[in-house]
Amino acid sequence: xxxxxxxxxxxxxxxxxxxxxxxxxxxxxxxxxxxxxxxxxxxxxxxxxxxxxxxxxxxxxxxxxxxxxxxxxxxxxxxxxxxxxxxxxxxxxxxxxxxxxxxxxxxxxxxxxxxxxxxxxxxxxxxxxxxxxxxxxxxxxxxxxxxxxxxxxxxxxxxxxxxxxxxxxxxxxxxxxxxxxxxxxxxxxxxxxxxxxxxxxxxxxxxxxxxxxxxxxxxxxxxxxxxxxxxxxxxxxxxxxxxxxxxxxxxxxxxxxxxxxxxxxxxxxxxxxxxxxxxxxxxxxxxxxxxxxxxxxxxxxxxxxxxxxxxxxxxxxxxxxxxxxxxxxxxxxxxxxxxxxxxxx
Ligand code: DAH
Numbered sequence: 611x612x613x614x615x616x617x618x619x620x621x622x623x624x625x626x627x628x629x630x631x632x633x634x635x636x637x638x639x640x641x642x643x644x645x646x647x648x649x650x651x652x653x654x655x656x657x658x659x660x661x662x663x664x665x666x667x668x669x670x671x672x673x674x675x676x677x678x679x680x681x682x683x684x685x686x687x688x689x690x691x692x693x694x695x696x697x698x699x700x701x702x703x704x705x706x707x708x709x710x711x712x713x714x715x716x717x718x719x720x721x722x723x724x725x726x727x728x729x730x731x732x733x734x735x736x737x738x739x740x741x742x743x744x745x746x747x748x749x750x751x752x753x754x755x756x757x758x759x760x761x762x763x764x765x766x767x768x769x770x771x772x773x774x775x776x777x778x779x780x781x782x783x784x785x786x787x788x789x790x791x792x793x794x795x796x797x798x799x800x801x802x803x804x805x806x807x808x809x810x811x812x813x814x815x816x817x818x819x820x821x822x823x824x825x826x827x828x829x830x831x832x833x834x835x836x837x838x839x840x841x842x843x844x845x846x847x848x849x850x851x852x853x854x855x856x857x858x859x860x861x862x863x864x865x866x867x868x869x870x871x872x873x874x875x876x877x878x879x880x881x882x883x884x885x886x887x888x889x890x891x892x893x894x895x896x897x898x899x900x901x902x903x904x905x906x907x908x909x910x911x912x913x914x915x916x917x918x919x920x921x922x923x924x925x926x927x928x929x930x931x932x933x934x935x936x937x938x939x940x941x942x943x944x945x946x947x948x949x950x951x952x953x954x955x
Contacts, residue, residue, distance in 0.1 A: 617661055635691060742830075747789055759792040788867060802829065806829075807827075834919065837860075840901075876895055
């Protein structure tokens with residue numbers, strides 16, 4: 611009969627082999643091979659267990675215990691090693707992805723103000739230095755505010771000047787910002803110095819007209835107001851807006867809400883009056899309309915036109931942007947093509 615002492619060296623040798631193999635494993639696939647080689651059904655551990663048959667019945671349980679505790683030991687060792695390898699793998703992965711905080715950052719692309727916003731802000735800033743307060747108004751206006759109160763009676767040919775979008779029998783998309791003047795005259799006390807701005811709408815579209823465009827206008831009402839005051843205001847505005855001492859001239863014109871009325875030209879800011887493609891060789895550029903407030907407008911909102919006088923002026927914002935930035939086609943403005951807009955950053 612075989613004794614346990616005879617079998618023990620085999621057990622010891624196997625223990626050493628397995629622990630060595632586990633210790634030498636550096637990756638999970640290699641470690642897994644150890645498991646397959648030693649722990650499997652046809653592996654040496656199972657074979658050792660089978661040696662029980664060679665022992666007397668009183669030694670069998672003792673041998674069983676010895677093999678089982680070896681099994682337990684190498685399995686624990688295996689599990690520890692597996693955990694260690696996993697940890698190392700995580701650390702390696704993390705150090706490979708390490709953040710280099712000294713690298714310079716990537717700048718996120720920055721948006722820019724739209725040229726119309728830039729021009730509006732510039733005009734508002736200049737006029738507020740002259741004491742004008744900003745007012746806004748509704749985009750849908752009643753016939754009264756858009757036309758009637760501004761002395762554009764029904765069937766008046768002046769309505770033809772402004773191809774109107776009607777949204778109801780008595781309501782329109784405002785065709786100009788002048789109705790803001792009426793809201794202010796109705797609500798505010800005199801004397802009054804306000805500017806109004808926003809989108810306006812006309813049924814019109816070509817290389818220099820858009821169905822939706824923007825205006826800004828000023829209104830000054832006080833007890834003594836003259837054409838000279840108006841001219842001084844426009845002169846100051848042009849000088850500040852174009853950052854050049856450009857001449858201005860008034861051409862007699864007609865607006866129902868002003869009397870007398872004038873169209874304002876300024877010396878071409880590109881050629882300073884010498885003649886170029888922008889001013890079509892005339893040296894002058896038309897920038898807006900103006901005039902003394904027609905007493906009928908004041909009366910329509912119950913302002914005593916014997917006591918109060920006023921002047922008003924209005925500019926197209928697209929037009930001002932086109933002149934200032936030399937933009938050849940008005941349609942570039944609403945298109946939102948980034949290649950165009952980026953030039954204003
Ligand atoms: N409302 C005019 C238009 O849209 C522009 C204008 C002209 C406004 C003269 C004014 C002004 O305030 O005095 O054509």
